[in-house]
Structures are given as structure tokens and as C-alpha cells.
Amino acid sequence: MIKKITLSLVTALIFSAAAFAQIENPVKWSFTSKKIADKVYEVYITANLDPKWHIYAQDAGEGPSPTAVNFVKNPLVSFDGKVKEQGSMEKEYDKNFGSVLKFYSTKVIFVQKIKLRSNVATVLKGSVNYMVCNDKKCLPPKDVTFSIKLEGK
Numbered sequence: 001m002i003k004k005i006t007l008s009l010v011t012a013l014i015f016s017a018a019a020f021a022q023i024e025n026p027v028k029w030s031f032t033s034k035k036i037a038d039k040v041y042e043v044y045i046t047a048n049l050d051p052k053w054h055i056y057a058q059d060a061g062e063g064p065s066p067t068a069v070n071f072v073k074n075p076l077v078s079f080d081g082k083v084k085e086q087g088s089m090e091k092e093y094d095k096n097f098g099s100v101l102k103f104y105s106t107k108v109i110f111v112q113k114i115k116l117r118s119n120v121a122t123v124l125k126g127s128v129n130y131m132v133c134n135d136k137k138c139l140p141p142k143d144v145t146f147s148i149k150l151e152g153k
Contacts, residue, residue, distance in 0.1 A: 024139060026049055026050035026053040026132055026134075026139075027047050027048070027049055027050075027053070027055060027130065027132055027144075028047075028048045028049075029045070029046065029047055029048075029128070029144050029146070030044075030045075030046045030048070031043075031044070031045055031046075031146040031147075031148050032044045032046075032148065033124070033148050033149070033150055035151070036113075039115055039116040039117075039118075039119065039152070040080075040113070040114070040115050040116075041113070041114050041115075041116070041150055042111055042112070042113050042114075043111065043112045043113075043114060043124060043148055044109055044110075044111055045069060045083075045109065045110040045111075045112075045128060045146065046107065046108075046109045046110075047104070047107065047108050047109075047110075047128075047130070048106070048107050049104070049105060049106055049107065049132065052105075052134045052135065053105070053132050053133070053134045054090070054103040054104060054105045054132065054133060054134070055067060055103060055104050055108060055130055055131070055132050056101065056102065056103045056130070056131055056132075056133075057085060057089060057102035057103060057104065057108075058083065058085065058110075059102060060101055060102055060103065061094075061097070061099045061100050061101040061102055062097060062098070062099035063094065063096075063097025063098070063099050063101065064097060064101065064131050064133065064138065065129065065130070065131040065141040066131075067110070067128065067129070067130045067131075068128070068129045068130075069083045069110050069112065069126065069127075069128050070126050070127050070128075070129070071112075071124065071125070071126040072124075072125040072126050074122060074123075074124060074125070075117070076116055076117050076118060076120060076122040077114050077115070077116060077117070077122065077124060077150075078114065078115045078117060079112060079113070079114055079115075080113040080114060080115055081112075081113055082112075083110050083111065083112045084110070084111045084112075085104075085108055085109070085110055085111075086108070086109040086110075086111055087104045087106075087107055087108035087109060088104065088105075088106070089102055089103070089104060090102070090103055090104065090105060103133075110128070114150075116150060116152055118152070119152045120152045121149070121150060121151050121152040122149075122150050122152065123147055123148065123149055123150070124147070124148045124150055125145070125146065125147045125148075126145070126146055127143045127144060127145045127146065128143070128144050128146070129141055129142070129143050130142060130144070
């Protein structure tokens, strides 16, 4: 009987430790491209957020880490303008940061227009650095890497 109780307690402790050890990941990322003209593409970096979480804009306001999209240098690619945001931006005063903050809930798409310097296929690589919060906590800034094929022709 004592062995069963001990085994049950050990099993419960292992499962509860495993539950606490899981890393929260409230953002699901996807990375795609669309050819819009000869040698011209739009790259779409999409963040889908779990309910009650939000991700900060590139110009977030004073305090939290803004979202930053960074591209690895590629001699076959030139960038046309800056990364744009598509989504329903929210603005709200945050007493914790003492600032009006800009963020997205549910979904945001970061769009970068690029031009290929030749008709050769290439891969656009980079990373997104972002921070997410809900009404109880913020997670530390995190990087996610991406690799997007560009057909060229």
C-alpha cells in the first residue's frame, strides 16, 4: 500500500513538474511570399496569437520591446521601403510602462516588398524579435528565424 502511495506521489510530482517546465508559446508564425511583378515580391511574416495575448508594433511606445524584423544580407535582393504592418492596431495607456503602447491582438502581418536583382531563385533568411504580453504577464523577448524561397522567374 505504501509503495502505491509513493508511486502515485512520484508520478504526480513528475507530471506537475513537466507541466511547469513547458514553455509558453502564444504566437504561431508563418512565412510566405507572393510574386506581384517581374522580379518583385511581397514577403508576409504572419503572427497568429492565442486569445488574450498581444504582440507589440514596430513602434510600440516607451517600455516594451518592439517587434523587429531583421533580414540576412543577400546580394540578390534589394528592399523596397520599410516593413509595413497589416492588422487591427490597438493603442492603450499601460500603467506598468507609463506609456501609450501600440500592439496587435489575434493577428498581425508584417509585409516587406523586395526586388530581385536577377531572375535567379534565392532564399531570403532572417529573424523576428518580438515580445508578447497578456493582462497578467509579459514573456521575455524572443527570436524566431525564417527562410523564404523566392523563385526568381
